[in-house]
Amino acid sequence: MENKTLKKIDLIFADYTSSKYKVLEKVLEKTPDEIINEIIDSGLKGRGGAGFPTGLKWKFTKNEDNPVKYVICNADEGEPGTFKDREILERVFRKVLSGMATCGYAIGAKEGYIYLRGEYLYLVPELEKEIEYFDEFAKKLNLDFRIFLRMGSGAYICGEESALFESMEGKRGEPRNKPPYPTVSGYNQCPTVINNVETFATVQIICKIGSEEFKKLGTSDSRGSKLFSVSGDTPTPGIYELELGMPLTDFVDNYGDGDTKAVQVGGASGFCVPRKHLKDTIIGFEGIPTGGSMMIFNSSRSMYNVLHDYLEFFNEESCGQCTPCRVGCQQLLKGIESVKKGERKPQYLDELKKLASTMKIAAKCGLGQSVANPFNSIVDNFREEIIY
């Protein structure tokens, strides 16, 4: 294992030349294959949470034989504890547009869409201005690629890629069966690249500094740096860009309040790491991957309340389409409530853990499949707090 320590990086928000799309201009001198190979070579994995290799996603989509293809930027940012995409959109939006245009050129798409969560409506006027400027610039460069803005309406599940396509098609945001994957059949059933806001911004950075330079950061499994959204019991809540691959202890030493009991890595759908495991937990794809949400809890917090909050969240945000998730989320919530009240024996928690594990296999999409992450990790590590 590579031994990394916490290192602050300044790439995403740095060097924002507000006047021109210089990097994009240079990129367009390359061939689509050269660009895709550069992204593959960089080892960049998606920054939205799931971590699929970005270059491969682009390559698969490019190889599809369909005259119509789409580029979609997932700006639905709904994972509790995540707020870095909003900051990127507010501060360095041109990097995102540049990344999207790079993708459009590389895969042969003429249209790109940004799906912005309804909660960020106040960003729209500024974003629209920037998109207009981009349009003019693309025309000057003879780049046949236009970008449009679409809004969500307050549904966490619409961050799931296939639910997002459904929503853009005017339907209920209910995830589709997979396969087919978006690279084959996405928006309007056409081949689609969908990436997170930060992924597109990072593409612009790789195009600027080159994949060799980018690869110097992070580990072989987790290349580069990424943004972390830090909240909870910390004296310094905020957004920090850090090199991937650090041990969680380093993180807590820097951002904890000295009394950290646990860290929830990856939001409500992520994992709870108790103090005793901070040392042997790596933040990255070889350990616990995260879309960036880091919620810190100190010893004054009841982990029962934390789990209860997460389960309420899933109950409300489950699209209700498949039974394991719709009913499972309800039963998990009711279950811990009844154990807490003493209506059920503590052993009932083991039944509930089995239910959560069944949901991991039987649920249709990532929402239902990941409820077991917080559930089992909190119940395993803080059983007493759930019972008493």
Next chain:
Amino acid sequence: MSNIETLVKNLVEKHGKTRNSLMPVLQGVVKEERYLSEDAMIIVAKELDLSAAEVYGTASFYTFLDTVPRGKNIVRICKTISCHMKGKDEIIEALENAMKIKVGETTHDNKFTLLTANCLGWCHKGPVMLVNDVVFPELTPEKALEVIQDYVKNSK
């Protein structure tokens, strides 16, 4: 033509007469009317050549596309964990007392509807609330009341 009919026609003209325009059209109606009445949904269905059931099916899925009447201003307080830890309960209590309603209700003068929401993307500056589409981070009960007072005073 009724106001809503004109509104929907304009929205359809702007976004195009296809199913893919349904969300932007519904969002446009909610922006003006704060909610989707039965009439509004029937008109949207007609204009987009969809069944009313399809329009209702989509609308009823989304938290921000309300199908019951709402007040002139919609207040949404984040209730997710980071804001919970930073005191969202006190904010809710203060607003409930000031408005003399409970979460989920609308004031008698129809000025405010008080709701909760899941994570609003400001967890480092919680507690936080949205009033319509304006965000107010780093709230205290006093600050939250001031914001509401401001809406009352300026007849927003």
